[in-house]
Amino acid sequence: MKITVVTVVVLLMGCISVEYVDSRSKGRGKGSMWWGIAKAGEPNNLSPLSPGVLYMDSSVHGTLRKKQRRLARENPGVLVAVAKGANQAIHECQYQFRNRRWNCSTRNFLRGKNLFGKIVDRGCRETAFIYAITSAAVTHAVARACSEGAIETCNCDYSHHKSRPRVSGNSAVAGVRDWEWGGCSDNIRFGFKFSREFVDTGERNRNLREKMNLHNNEAGRMHVQSQMRQECKCHGMSGSCTVKTCWMRLPPFRVIGDTLKDRFDGASRVMVSNVGNAHSNNAHNNKYNKSNNINSNSIHNRREGKGRKQKYGFQLKPYNPEHKPPGPKDLVYYEPSPGFCDRNPKLGIQGTHGRQCNDTSIGVDGCDLLCCGRGYRTQVVDVVERCNCTFHWCCEVKCDVCRTKKTVHTCL
Amino acid sequence: MLSYLLHSQFECLGGLSPYDVWELCIQASCMDIAPKIVYMLIYNLVYQLISAYFSHKVFHLCSIVGGFAVMRLAISHSNITHFLVFLAVGYVCMYCANRVHLKKQIKTEYIAVLLCIVYLLLCEFVYPNQDDWIQSRGLFMIAAMKIISLCFDLQNGHYFPSPYVYAGYMLCPANVMFGPWISFTEYNIARVMSQRKKFTWVLRTIHVLLLSFFFLSMSNCLSIIVIPSVIDNKWISAYRRAFSFRCSHYFISFLSEATMLCGGYGDSKNQYVITRPFDIELPTSLVSVVVSWNIPMHRFLKKYVYLEILRFGYFKAILGTYLISSLLHGFNLEIAAVLVTIGAYSFVQFRLQEKLARSFNACLRVRPCRTCTHKYKRSNWLIKLVLLIFACITICDLIFLGVLMDSVGYPDAPSIYEKWGDLDFLSHWVMLGLYIITFI
Numbered sequence: 144m145k146i147t148v149v150t151v152v153v154l155l156m157g158c159i160s161v162e163y164v165d166s167r168s169k170g171r172g173k174g175s176m177w178w179g180i181a182k183a184g185e186p187n188n189l190s191p192l193s194p195g196v197l198y199m200d201s202s203v204h205g206t207l208r209k210k211q212r213r214l215a216r217e218n219p220g221v222l223v224a225v226a227k228g229a230n231q232a233i234h235e236c237q238y239q240f241r242n243r244r245w246n247c248s249t250r251n252f253l254r255g256k257n258l259f260g261k262i263v264d265r266g267c268r269e270t271a272f273i274y275a276i277t278s279a280a281v282t283h284a285v286a287r288a289c290s291e292g293a294i295e296t297c298n299c300d301y302s303h304h305k306s307r308p309r310v311s312g313n314s315a316v317a318g319v320r321d322w323e324w325g326g327c328s329d330n331i332r333f334g335f336k337f338s339r340e341f342v343d344t345g346e347r348n349r350n351l352r353e354k355m356n357l358h359n360n361e362a363g364r365m366h367v368q369s370q371m372r373q374e375c376k377c378h379g380m381s382g383s384c385t386v387k388t389c390w391m392r393l394p395p396f397r398v399i400g401d402t403l404k405d406r407f408d409g410a411s412r413v414m415v416s417n418v419g420n421a422h423s424n425n426a427h428n429n430k431y432n433k434s435n436n437i438n439s440n441s442i443h444n445r446r447e448g449k450g451r452k453q454k455y456g457f458q459l460k461p462y463n464p465e466h467k468p469p470g471p472k473d474l475v476y477y478e479p480s481p482g483f484c485d486r487n488p489k490l491g492i493q494g495t496h497g498r499q500c501n502d503t504s505i506g507v508d509g510c511d512l513l514c515c516g517r518g519y520r521t522q523v524v525d526v527v528e529r530c531n532c533t534f535h536w537c538c539e540v541k542c543d544v545c546r547t548k549k550t551v552h553t554c555l
Numbered sequence: 556m557l558s559y560l561l562h563s564q565f566e567c568l569g570g571l572s573p574y575d576v577w578e579l580c581i582q583a584s585c586m587d588i589a590p591k592i593v594y595m596l597i598y599n600l601v602y603q604l605i606s607a608y609f610s611h612k613v614f615h616l617c618s619i620v621g622g623f624a625v626m627r628l629a630i631s632h633s634n635i636t637h638f639l640v641f642l643a644v645g646y647v648c649m650y651c652a653n654r655v656h657l658k659k660q661i662k663t664e665y666i667a668v669l670l671c672i673v674y675l676l677l678c679e680f681v682y683p684n685q686d687d688w689i690q691s692r693g694l695f696m697i698a699a700m701k702i703i704s705l706c707f708d709l710q711n712g713h714y715f716p717s718p719y720v721y722a723g724y725m726l727c728p729a730n731v732m733f734g735p736w737i738s739f740t741e742y743n744i745a746r747v748m749s750q751r752k753k754f755t756w757v758l759r760t761i762h763v764l765l766l767s768f769f770f771l772s773m774s775n776c777l778s779i780i781v782i783p784s785v786i787d788n789k790w791i792s793a794y795r796r797a798f799s800f801r802c803s804h805y806f807i808s809f810l811s812e813a814t815m816l817c818g819g820y821g822d823s824k825n826q827y828v829i830t831r832p833f834d835i836e837l838p839t840s841l842v843s844v845v846v847s848w849n850i851p852m853h854r855f856l857k858k859y860v861y862l863e864i865l866r867f868g869y870f871k872a873i874l875g876t877y878l879i880s881s882l883l884h885g886f887n888l889e890i891a892a893v894l895v896t897i898g899a900y901s902f903v904q905f906r907l908q909e910k911l912a913r914s915f916n917a918c919l920r921v922r923p924c925r926t927c928t929h930k931y932k933r934s935n936w937l938i939k940l941v942l943l944i945f946a947c948i949t950i951c952d953l954i955f956l957g958v959l960m961d962s963v964g965y966p967d968a969p970s971i972y973e974k975w976g977d978l979d980f981l982s983h984w985v986m987l988g989l990y991i992i993t994f995i
Contacts, residue, residue, distance in 0.1 A: 376584075376775050378803045380693030380734050382890060382960050384686075385807075386591065386629050388775060390583035 177341070178258040178277060179206035180222070181229035210344045218337070220294045221285060225341065228284030232277040233258075235400040239407075242508030244483035244495050244515070245269050260491030266352055267480040271359045272407045275474055278342045279363030279399050286334030286371070297333040331371045338364050348454050351415050351477055358459060358475050365472050366402050370394040403474070410474040412462035484515035498554045514554035522551050580776040585768050591628045592764075592810065595732070596817045598624045602728050603819035615723030622726025625814075626694070629732065634691040641674060641695060642725050645702045646718060652706065653715055667706035671699035672882045679887060693733065696883055698725055700736040700855055707859050708739055729818025733811035735829050735851035741820065756825040760816045767809035770832075774802035790954070793978055797957020805832050808849065838949040839942055840908070841901040856880055874898060889959045892971050900952055903986055904945070906993045911941070948985060955982045 207215065215222045236247035247269075250260050257263050263270050289297040342360050346353045371394065379385030459475055461468055469475045481487065486494035500510035500519055510519045526549045529542035602621040606614040626635050648670050652663040675695060682688045701724060709715060716724065716739070724742045725731070777799050808830035815827040834847035846853050856876050864875040877898035884890040912919040917931035917938055931938050958974050975983070 374775075376799075376803065377689075378771070378774070378807055379690075380696055380807065382800075382884075382887070383692035383696075384689045385691075385693045385732060386588060388584040388587045388771065390580045390587065390775060 176206050176208065176257075176345075177211055177225070178229055180226045181233055181258065208344050211341055214337070214341050218294055218296045220288065221296075221337065224284045224288035224294065225281055227288075228280035228282075229277060231284060231396055232273075232280035235280070235396055236273065236276050238397075239400050239404045242501075242506070242513070244507070244513060245480075245492075246498070247273075248493055250491070261489070262481075262491055265481065265490070266355050266476055266478045268407060268410050268474070268476045269480060271355065271410055271474040271476045272403065274356050274359040275363035275366075275403050275406070276400065277363070278338055278360035279367045279403065280396065281342055282331075282334040282338040282364045282367045283396055283399065284334075285337050286330045286367070289330035289333050294333075297330065331368060335364050335368055343454070348457065351413075354457055354459060355413070355475055355477060357455065357457075358469070361455060362406070362472050362474055363403065366399050366406075369472075370398055370402070406472065406474045410476055411466060411469040412479075413459040413469060413475045413477050414462045415460070482515075484517075495554050500552050500554055502552045510552050510554070517555045519552045519554050522553070523548050524551055525549075576776060581772040584771060584775040588771070592813075594628055595625055595728075595814055596764075598728050599814050599817035599819075603817060606819060615720055618723040618727050621728030622731045625728045625732055626726075630691055630694065631687065634687055634694075637687075638691060638694050638698070642698060642722070644674070645671070645698070646721055649702065649706055649709070650715075653709055656710055662710065664703075664706040664710050668703050668879075671702055672879075675699060675883065694731065697730060697734045697736055699883060700852070701725060701739075704736070704855060704859055705739050707863075727818070729815045729820055730811060733807050733814065735808075735811055735815070735827075735849065736855050737815075737820065737851065744820070756816065756821070759821075759825050760813055763809045763813045763816065767806050767813060770802045770805040770809065774799050774806055777802070789977060793958050794954050797954045797960075800957045800960045801832075801835060801953075804848070805830055835953075837946060838953070839946055840904050841897055841949055841952060842905065844949065844953065845897060845901065852880075870902075873902065889971060893956045893959050896952075896956060900986055903990045903993070904949075907989050908945070910993055917941075948982075948989075951985070952982050954978070 215225075233247070233249055237249075240247040245262070248260070249258050259273050263273060285294070288294050338360075343357060346356045346360070348354055348357060375387050375389040377384035377387055459469055462477070481490055481492065483492055484495055486492060486496065495513055495515060498513060500513040501508050502510045502519070502521070505511070507513065526547050528545055528547070530545035532540050532542040535541060598621045602617050605617045609617075623635075626638070630638075645667070649667055652666045655661070656663045678688050678692075678695065705716070705721075705724070724739055727737070727742055730737055777795055812827050812829050815821065816825070821827045829850055831847040831850075835844050838844045856879070860879045861872050861876045864872040867875075877894050881891040881894040884894070908919050911917065915931065917935070919938065919941060955975065955978065958978070959971060
């Protein structure tokens with residue numbers, strides 16, 4: 144028994160060190176550097192009126208790859224949206240994991256280091272979530288910026304959408320096609336394609352890690368895509384449908400965060416597949432590839448050469464052969480998560496020392512689990528907070544200042 | 556602070572911030588339709604200018620061209636062709652009927668009514684592409700009303716219009732798409748009415764346009780603003796759906812008023828009132844709802860249907876009017892159910908209030924009496940209370956009616972029975988109760 148434990152540990156350590164070395168070169172995929180854009184400038188500076196300002200910022204410049212810089216140059220205003228999306232992703236990640244041992248903490252960003260810390264060097268669940276949520280956030284933010292008209296290259300021409308030819312196979316993603324033309328349903332498509340171009344740069348489907356990243360990025364986008372709908376209503380004399388008006392129903396990002404968190408809990412572990420890329424039986428990817436070949440008028444297809452059309456056409460094999468292969472919306476990982484209880488500088492893990500916990504909860508946020516059985520300290524602190532807030536029309540909120548005693552539990 | 560409020564997410568908005576609602580729904584739906592409206596208004600302004608300054612001939616030509624331009628904005632090619640065929644058939648029949656009338660001196664105008672109704676019924680039940688039909692039904696209704704009114708007017712001594720003038724009347728850009736119905740004389744008046752106060756005209760047009768956008772956003776975005784999960788009550792959600800339908804109607808009505816004003820029509824106060832939302836939202840009785848719903852249509856029904864049938868008796872006239880009205884709507888099952896229900900309800904209400912007025916000597920008639928000779932006037936608070944109760948019953952009835960209309964044109968909507976069953980047929984029981992009271 145002891146021997147097996149030891150071997151497992153040894154194997155794990157080996158795995159970690161290999162990965163660690165690997166990450167220096169190409170291991171984790173190179174697509175994650177752009178996250179730094181979240182810290183590159185305060186939102187105030189990123190006014191949509193002057194998209195050039197952000198682009199010129201040297202700290203931004205350093206975080207982007209060549210292709211990403213080109214995309215930003217070609218789509219003025221998009222960088223602001225990406226930065227907004229990156230911040231949104233961090234925010235949402237920290238919200239979703241506020242009660243977990245791993246709380247999605249970000250480090251002070253330094254060039255060349257990763258925003259989320261070294262945890263990203265490992266192919267574990269947490270990494271899968273980070274990739275999915277960042278890619279989803281970019282899709283979401285870019286689609287929204289489109290409908291706001293902040294990105295020049297995707298403004299929708301309201302007057303011509305009726306006469307625009309509808310190509311039946313022109314949907315990279317299932318669901319978009321079912322929309323009736325009305326308002327700007329192009330936005331999500333643009334967001335989707337842009338996110339593929341921008342976020343997936345550098346991931347080239349060469350090793351398992353890159354496949355994992357690609358899959359999770361795609362899964363994040365799929366979630367945004369499927370949550371977004373267009374609703375229409377008819378207007379006319381006595382219930383006839385002379386004109387139809389449509390509007391977008393973009394879900395709040397919180398909804399996407401919630402669904403991704405669900406997927407995180409049910410993420411599938413995968414391993415290298417020998418089946419190969421081309422003969423995938425994944426319905427979604429197959430469909431995508433087909434439509435790729437049919438039309439070549441979208442940004443994505445134009446820029447992707449023939450040699451790379453298989454980028455998304457792979458099927459990952461479940462680690463446990465009895466499990467179902469992961470679907471396009473599932474998150475995948477291939478390494479077990481490290482323990483997040485204790486500080487581990489090698490993996491950039493802060494540990495749960497000093498975290499606040501809930502002594503009555505029996506869930507993950509409860510003191511027993513969060514503090515990993517180390518016990519916790521209970522303090523009574525004076526809290527000064529605003530209270531008895533009343534809303535005065537219009538538009539002022541007046542509050543009193545209250546002092547209350549609060550019991551705070553912190554992990555040892 | 557204000558911007559914080561605007562951007563914070565509210566549970567009652569389905570987790571959206573007011574800004575999100577504005578941007579994703581209100582702005583999107585208004586922007587979606589704004590170009591069409593702008594073009595429509597421009598075409599009508601051009602029409603008005605030309606008709607004011609050029610000769611008779613140019614005026615009709617301009618009307619035809621303008622009508623085509625307006626139709627092209629929203630109606631598909633095949634539907635426009637279909638519509639033109641209908642107009643041609645209508646003209647030929649009208650011509651034949653008129654010839655027969657002149658030769659044999661018999662009344663033939665009912666042929667036109669019959670023809671229009673049969674055509675609309677055929678389209679409603681036999682037309683292969685129902686989506687197309689639902690798109691163009693409004694056009695056909697307006698045209699059918701115009702043809703019917705024209706036939707009656709013809710036999711009362713108007714000159715017979717040439718196909719050219721006829722086409723101008725039918726395709727008048729101010730009302731070809733969203734109505735309202737106007738009579739042939741009214742159509743010709745546009746040329747005469749160039750003397751008007753421009754300032755009040757501009758003001759009223761802008762006012763009406765703003766109202767129409769307001770009701771459009773109410774109609775579209777209400778389902779976001781009041782999410783059913785927050786207020787989980789079937790009555791509130793049914794009221795919301797009915798209200799959304801009514802708002803859609805107000806939107807169309809105010810929009811058509813705007814096009815009418817731009818096209819140069821309107822009364823001496825530079826208005827062309829089509830609907831009165833206040834009278835419908837806070838009704839005193841169903842009759843006032845029916846009258847205020849679509850005033851030009853009401854005028855049409857009164858003049859060409861009700862007064863024509865009145866010689867057969869009062870009750871028959873009311874019934875006949877509702878029947879013709881629902882036939883004009885193509886006898887769509889939902890609309891027919893709504894109209895029959897309105898007919899029955901307003902009959903019950905009329906009888907009851909008449910009885911109450913007589914037995915208590917109070918001003919409780921459905922329409923306020925012109926010179927009230929009753930003992931208790933409308934200013935009496937008890938009378939006000941009774942009227943308030945009737946208003947509440949009417950609002951409840953409107954929920955029932957609006958719920959049906961909400962999904963006209965959606966093929967997979969639940970049936971009438973299911974929708975009313977959801978609301979326990981409450982309004983029907985109330986009406987039955989009231990009807991029984993009238994016999995006491």
